[in-house]
Amino acid sequence: MSGGGGGKRRGHEEEHEEHENHERWLVSYADMMTLLMVLFIVLFAISQVDSKKFAALATGLSTSFGTPTEVLSGGPALLDPGGAVAPDTMPRPGADGTNEPQEGQVDPEKVAELVKATEEAAVKEEVNNLREARKELRNALSRAGLKNGANFRFDERGLVVTIATDNVLFTSGSATLQPRGQRILNALGPTLRSLPNRLSVDGHTNSIPIRTAQFASNWELSGQRASNVLRYLHNEQSIPFRRMTFTGFADTRPRLSNDDPRAVVVNRRVEIVVVARVDESAGQAVEDLGNQSGSTTSGE
Structure with missing residues (x-):
């Protein structure tokens, strides 16, 4: 079983x-x-x-x-029923397959072009303002009978007003303002006061050494001369201290080489710089554009 x-x-x-x-x-x-x-x-x-x-x-x-x-x-x-082959390179901007940026998108190249054009326009406008100031300063000197009292040029800082110190602003080895120098500053003062720009007062000497009880070297002499011009512009022309600075350069920035016979006189000077109201990176553009037309002689 x-x-x-x-x-x-x-x-x-x-x-x-x-x-x-x-x-x-x-x-x-x-x-x-x-x-x-x-x-x-x-x-x-x-x-x-x-x-x-x-x-x-x-x-x-x-x-x-x-x-x-x-x-x-x-x-x-x-x-597309035709079945077109896709391109090797894809279009950058735009969802519609075109190279044109769509609404709301930013084209970096156009932004860069706009920034550059804006900077160039600002430099051009400021140089035109400084040229107008130069014209007014020159006319003021002419009205005061001091047509050759100052020279004008542009550098990367702005408009440079150069006043010779040799028996004009100061006598040799002295930082005391002379009557003719005071007349020049009085002629320039009203226009400088009306400008919105900052002012830099720079003192320069020639290469002849100095050593006195008052001035140990050309550094002290150039600085004291620049300081006295700044104080005169404040006291007599009511230009606020906050708009001005001063610097003594001694003989470190000569206009002429020491080999030139004129250097002893030309390099001894005080410069009032009307500082351009643009970005510092645009300084070279200010100098180039400002010096494109006209000379830098006293009449200019």
Whole structure:
């Protein structure tokens, strides 16, 4: 009995294994049919793309990320039934595939051009203002009978008004203002006072050494002369101290080489610099533009 029962169970097991082997092909068949269905659904979906919705999607992505975004290489051109080949180089700005920046986008090149044009315009306007000031200063000297009382030129700081100190502002080795020097400063004062620019008063000497009880060297002499001119402009012409500075340069910035016979007289001077109201980086442009026309002689 037990042997017969065992044989029956083995028979059932063998029949079950044979049944599994016959059904296995259905799994592969179902997988293949599923993949084919998905393939045809994808092909159908691609053939029915709405170009307007596609463009709206691209625009939305561009707005969200803050930069031009293309869903597919080539952009909307891929929706064209003609199937044009995407370009090798992608357009920089714009979600519409053009090289023109879209609304709300910044073109760095145009910004740089605008900044440069603005700086050039500011320099040109300031140089014109300083030229007008030079004209007024020259006319003031002429009215006072001191046509040759000062020379004018431009450098990287602005308009430089040069007054010779040799028996004009000061006598040799002295920092006491002379009557003729006071007349020159009185003629220049009203125009200098009316300008919005800062003023720098610079004292210069020639290379002849000096050593006295009052001045140990040309540094002290040049600084004291510049300081006395600044104080005179404040006291007699009411130019505020806050608008002025002074510096003594001794013989470190000569106008003429020491080999030139004129250097002894020409290098001994005081300069009043009308400082240009532009960025310091534009100093060379101020000098070049200011000296383009006209001479730097006393009449100018």
